[in-house]
Amino acid sequence: MGYVAIKGGGKAISGAEKLLEFVRTRQGQSAEPLDLDTIENQLYFLHSRIMSEGGLFHPKLASLAIKQSLGDTLEASFALRAYRSTKPRLVESPVLDTSSMRVIRRISASFKDIPGGQMLGASSDYALRLMRTELLDESPEAFKAVAAKWLDENRHDDIPDTFPKVLDALREEGLLPPVDEAAAEKKPFDITREPLVFPVPRSAALSTMARSETGSILAIAYSNMRGYGDIHPTVAELRVGYLPVMLPHPITGELIEVGEVLMTECEVVAMYEDEEDGGKPTFSLGYGACFGHNEVKAISMSILDRALQSGMKNGPTNPSEDPEFVLLHIDGIDSMGFCTHYKMPHYVTFQSDMDRLRTTQDKHDDKHDDKNPGADNV
Amino acid sequence: MSNQANTSDIQFRQASVEYNFGFLDEYAKKEVRRSVLKAIAIPGYQVPYSSREMPMGRGFGTGGLQLTLSLIGKQDTLKVIDQGSDDSVNAVNLRSFIEMTCPGIDTTTKVSEANLIQSRHRIPEQALREDQVLVLQVPYPDALVVVEPSEDKRKIMHGEADYSRLLVKLYEDIVKFDEITISHRYPTRINRHYVIDSSPIPRWDVPKMNDSRALILLGAGREKKIYAVPPYTLAEPLEFDDVPFRVESFDDETDKRRTCHRCGCDHSFLDEFVDAISGEKLYQCSDSDYCDEQLKARSVKQGLEG
Numbered sequence: 001m002g003y004v005a006i007k008g009g010g011k012a013i014s015g016a017e018k019l020l021e022f023v024r025t026r027q028g029q030s031a032e033p034l035d036l037d038t039i040e041n042q043l044y045f046l047h048s049r050i051m052s053e054g055g056l057f058h059p060k061l062a063s064l065a066i067k068q069s070l071g072d073t074l075e076a077s078f079a080l081r082a083y084r085s086t087k088p089r090l091v092e093s094p095v096l097d098t099s100s101m102r103v104i105r106r107i108s109a110s111f112k113d114i115p116g117g118q119m120l121g122a123s124s125d126y127a128l129r130l131m132r133t134e135l136l137d138e139s140p141e142a143f144k145a146v147a148a149k150w151l152d153e154n155r156h157d158d159i160p161d162t163f164p165k166v167l168d169a170l171r172e173e174g175l176l177p178p179v180d181e182a183a184a185e186k187k188p189f190d191i192t193r194e195p196l197v198f199p200v201p202r203s204a205a206l207s208t209m210a211r212s213e214t215g216s217i218l219a220i221a222y223s224n225m226r227g228y229g230d231i232h233p234t235v236a237e238l239r240v241g242y243l244p245v246m247l248p249h250p251i252t253g254e255l256i257e258v259g260e261v262l263m264t265e266c267e268v269v270a271m272y273e274d275e276e277d278g279g280k281p282t283f284s285l286g287y288g289a290c291f292g293h294n295e296v297k298a299i300s301m302s303i304l305d306r307a308l309q310s311g312m313k314n315g316p317t318n319p320s321e322d323p324e325f326v327l328l329h330i331d332g333i334d335s336m337g338f339c340t341h342y343k344m345p346h347y348v349t350f351q352s353d354m355d356r357l358r359t360t361q362d363k364h365d366d367k368h369d370d371k372n373p374g375a376d377n378v
Numbered sequence: 379m380s381n382q383a384n385t386s387d388i389q390f391r392q393a394s395v396e397y398n399f400g401f402l403d404e405y406a407k408k409e410v411r412r413s414v415l416k417a418i419a420i421p422g423y424q425v426p427y428s429s430r431e432m433p434m435g436r437g438f439g440t441g442g443l444q445l446t447l448s449l450i451g452k453q454d455t456l457k458v459i460d461q462g463s464d465d466s467v468n469a470v471n472l473r474s475f476i477e478m479t480c481p482g483i484d485t486t487t488k489v490s491e492a493n494l495i496q497s498r499h500r501i502p503e504q505a506l507r508e509d510q511v512l513v514l515q516v517p518y519p520d521a522l523v524v525v526e527p528s529e530d531k532r533k534i535m536h537g538e539a540d541y542s543r544l545l546v547k548l549y550e551d552i553v554k555f556d557e558i559t560i561s562h563r564y565p566t567r568i569n570r571h572y573v574i575d576s577s578p579i580p581r582w583d584v585p586k587m588n589d590s591r592a593l594i595l596l597g598a599g600r601e602k603k604i605y606a607v608p609p610y611t612l613a614e615p616l617e618f619d620d621v622p623f624r625v626e627s628f629d630d631e632t633d634k635r636r637t638c639h640r641c642g643c644d645h646s647f648l649d650e651f652v653d654a655i656s657g658e659k660l661y662q663c664s665d666s667d668y669c670d671e672q673l674k675a676r677s678v679k680q681g682l683e684g
């Protein structure tokens with residue numbers, strides 16, 4: 001009676017978790033559990049998305065997060081992010097130069113002939129989205145044969161490892177502003193150790209967007225593309241590859257490579273603006289980068305970087321140019337958590353709401369009665 | 379520890395990785411404690427802090443949880459409540475997580491035994507003591523958000539103690555409805571300057587903040603703010619001279635105070651619900667520990683009389 005809904009919480013939680021675990025394993029006797037390598041390889045883009053939104057480059061734990069969350073992207077990123085909370089920040093890397101990236105894909109929409117050439121890499125951009133029915137019942141033999149054949153036909157040393165940056169060429173021609181060396185010297189804002197108190201530096205905006213939820217950042221960037229904004233970007237370069245991570249040696253202080261991270265980077269060129277100091281007008285730039293292979297996210301981020309810079313300079317004229325609006329609404333962990341919390345009991349506040357409504361209704365009735373003395377007198 | 383809260387049936391959940399005591403690393407805890415000191419020094423001011431992601435949903439009490447985990451030590455006795463109950467799903471979930479990551483602490487359901495109390499939506503009915511700390515979970519830390527969506531602008535308004543738009547909102551409520559419509563999260567002025575969002579406690583609990591013997595800490599994890607109502611500090615709900623602040627009424631149609639059907643208490647915040655069998659509307663103390671205590675006191679009294 002009565003308190004059934006609120007009591008017995010411990011058993012209820014335990015039961016619900018066990019049931020979810022059953023759902024994960026219910027496929028039956030013939031089923032194989034997902035192994036982490038399969039997730040990392042065959043669910044490559046999902047895996048990339050989780051590392052990016054989780055804000056932690058840990059391929060193995062990202063796979064585990066996907067496995068234990070039954071493929072829910074918000075939940076998986078959440079688990080990875082929460083794991084990150086338990087780790088102290090021990091050392092900082094210097095600013096890493098993405099021209100040293102071991103590139104697996106790079107394209108430019110600004111020129112056909114970019115230095116080093118276009119390299120499509122692995123992409124579904126031009127694929128026909130038809131159902132590939134031959135995969136309905138794919139045999140392990142056929143599956144393995146595809147990879148073996150590809151490796152046989154393609155020589156690994158055909159392609160150079162690194163490529164020059166498209167922006168460098170544009171910069172040499174005087175079409176872009178010079179690199180802001182002073183900004184590069186500034187210590188970047190660490191969003192994992194400091195809260196966002198507006199106005200925030202660009203580095204805070206960039207790192208917030210780098211671990212944002214893909215759909216959220218796409219939606220706000222799309223509003224700018226459609227007309228709630230005026231960026232009109234051209235993708236100067238979009239590159240995907242493995243970026244060497246350098247850290248100072250603990251004793252000698254010399255920079256050494258400790259590993260590499262898969263990253264997507266996008267640089268957009270946008271229309272020029274008036275130069276306040278009367279200098280030569282140049283194109284403006286937007287930058288996006290995130291862990292993993294996430295092209296839509298990196299492009300969205302670069303457009304919003306441009307929009308936010310414009311909003312910070314001239315005052316926002318639409319939501320995508322407002323740093324507070326953009327940066328406080330694109331985090332998947334924050335937004336899904338708060339959305340989910342509405343499922344929790346709100347008995348006390350609702351009781352309090354009812355008190356307000358009833359009091360207001362009573363007053364309304366009293367007033368109504370005063371104004372209409374009743375039908376008897378008619 | 380006479381009354382160990384019963385969470386042992388959650389053996390299903392085990393920490394599969396070795397975590398630091400209190401889950402957070404020590405740097406994170408230190409940051410929270412420094413923010414707490416600042417919050418106490420400037421009563422009602424929302425101190426921004428970095429707020430780590432916790433392994434439970436933003437909105438489920440991660441702000442309160444970070445406060446608790448940063449403050450708790452092995453000598454402490456903890457009580458966790460949600461909607462006034464120690465046994466509601468979220469309270470059980472938080473308590474089991476804290477027990478799992480803070481081995482050696484004691485937990486209790488009794489207000490009198492706890493020195494650290496984490497709560498969502500209620501302040502216990504029993505008056506708190508000087509040696510107790512109450513941690514409240516906060517979804518919206520800023521009372522001004524109902525009149526100003528931009529945090530940047532709100533910060534300026536708080537600094538200038540400019541609450542004119544909030545007072546206009548209350549006034550407009552009276553014009554439209556003859557009543558101030560804010561039920562829970564009642565805006566409350568602390569130490570005659572900052573107006574806080576009192577967290578979603580009912581109006582009933584707001585007066586308990588005034589001149590409280592216990593330190594009250596409020597933590598908003600998602601919004602990354604910590605603020606405090608220090609002991610023996612003024613906490614005044616916004617009101618007008620001719621429209622005083624009022625708590626929820628539990629009077630029936632004949633203006634008689636309703637009582638708890640279980641313990642007979644006539645001075646506690648009541649939950650109303652419909653009896654599944656009789657279809658009758660029933661009222662019961664929202665604070666389950668207080669209800670148990672009242673029931674015990676009543677049976678002792680009856681025993682003595684009988």
